[in-house]
Amino acid sequence: MGIDLSVIWFVIIVFATLMYIVMDGFDLGIGILFPFVRDAEERDVMVNTVAPVWDGNETWLVLGGAGLFGAFPLAYAVIIDALTIPLTLMLIGLIFRGVAFEFRFKATPSHRPFWDRAFLGGSILATFCQGVVVGAVLNGFPVHNRAFAGGPFDWLTPFTLFCGLGLVVAYALLGATWLVMKSENPLQQTMRGVSRGLVLAMLVVMAVISLWTPLAHPAIAVRWFSLPNLWYLLPVPGLTLVVALGLWRSLANPANHAGPFMLTLGLIFLGFSGLGISIWPNLIPPDISLWQAAAPPQSQGFMLVGALLIVPIILVYTFWSYYVFRGKVQPGEGYH
Structure with missing residues (x-):
């Protein structure tokens, strides 16, 4: 049996x-949390916890986008065309x-509030638009003759919002x-107090999306609730509650x-896994699979050589930077 390059690139x-969601997620989360902390010194501490690493975290966004462009050009073309507005806003x-x-x-003390608001607003806008993109991908895209066949505002639905x-x-x-950890x-x-409220909000969000998607998409309902799939997939919501x-x-x-941060990573991973299970193996829901959207094997193989070289390097320097600034x-201390 030959190597399936499309599956390998899908995994990459x-x-x-997932690495981007985890790493840039808590960076953006710190900006979102600014309204809960009014003290200027505490805000400085919040930002200083990620100051040495935040810009390196976005490497994963570039890697994912470049991989999609090279390995699955049809998916890249459709998604960019369909989601131009939210991606630009992001x-x-x-x-x-x-x-x-x-x-x-x-900034001078008089200008610091402006940049704090910019930090807050930019973090919320980028995060919200990323969530809209995820929702739009779950909803799927109309494709005709290998091109997006919808309108510029098809992504704007109650579900994506x-x-x-x-x-x-x-x-x-x-x-x-x-921040509990750092x-x-x-x-x-x-x-700690803010986190407890956010845990409850997170469970509500996951429950609503878990019900909304199968109700809106019969194919997803079949994936989750038909037998024997139900027995195989039941551990996902069960583990979510345990975590x-x-x-x-x-x-x-x-x-x-x-502990709270590590368990939150587990919760995010389970939610991400649930979304992946819902659309697999379609890279462009509802009908175009990752094999149909794939580039020629020669292109995927050529790119894979570079990926196998660069991904370990990224992992090493990411680990080292987090280790150094543990x-x-x-x-009053920080890295600027």
């Missing part, structure tokens, strides 16, 4: 996407977040539990600093 892109949000990240440390709101909640939870009192206590309960308990334990961040 999914891995890059990039604008990321630009505002990045500029504000650098400028807020160098709710997915945008849901991702804001997810990233805020990632950011809050990250900060100390009183900021840590504030984040959420463990997260709630770890937040109530003052001695547990890293530990708690104290007020």
Whole structure:
């Protein structure tokens, strides 16, 4: 049996996407959490927890986009055409977040509130648009003659807007539990309280999306609720509840600093897995599979050589940067 390059590239892109969600997720989550913290020194601590690593985290977004472009050009063309507006708004949000990240440390006290608002607004805009994109992909795209056949605002539906709101909640939870791990009192206590509220909101979001998708898409309902699939997939929602309960308990334990963040990663992974199960093997729901959207094997093989070289390098320097800047961040110290 030969090597299926399309499946290998699908795994690489999914891995890059998940790494981006995890790493840039808590970066963006810190911006989303700014309204919960008014003290300027505590806001500085929040930003300093990710200052050494935030820009490297976006490497995974570039890798995922470039992989989709090279390995699945049909999917890239359809998604870019269908989601031009939310993707453009997402990039604008990321630009505002990045500029504000650098400028807020160098601004005069009178200008600092402006850059704080830019940091907050850019983080929310980028996150919300990413959630809209996820919702639009779940809804699917009309394709005719290998081109997007819909309108420029097909992505604008109640479901996609709710997915945008849901991702804001997810990233805020990632950011809050990250700060539980990286900060100390009183900021840590504030984040424990915020995290508990966000856990409940996250469970509501996951429950609504888990019901909404099969009700709106019969094919997804068949995937989850037909036998024997139901028995195979039942562990996913079951594990979600177990992890959420463990997260709630770890937040109530003052001695547990890293546990809440690790359990939040588990919760995000389970939610991501559920979405993947719903659309597999379609790269462009509802009808175009990853094999139909794939580039020629020669192109995928040529790109794979580069990916096998660059991905380990990215993993090594990412691990090293997080290792070097491990530990708690104290007020008055940071990397600018």
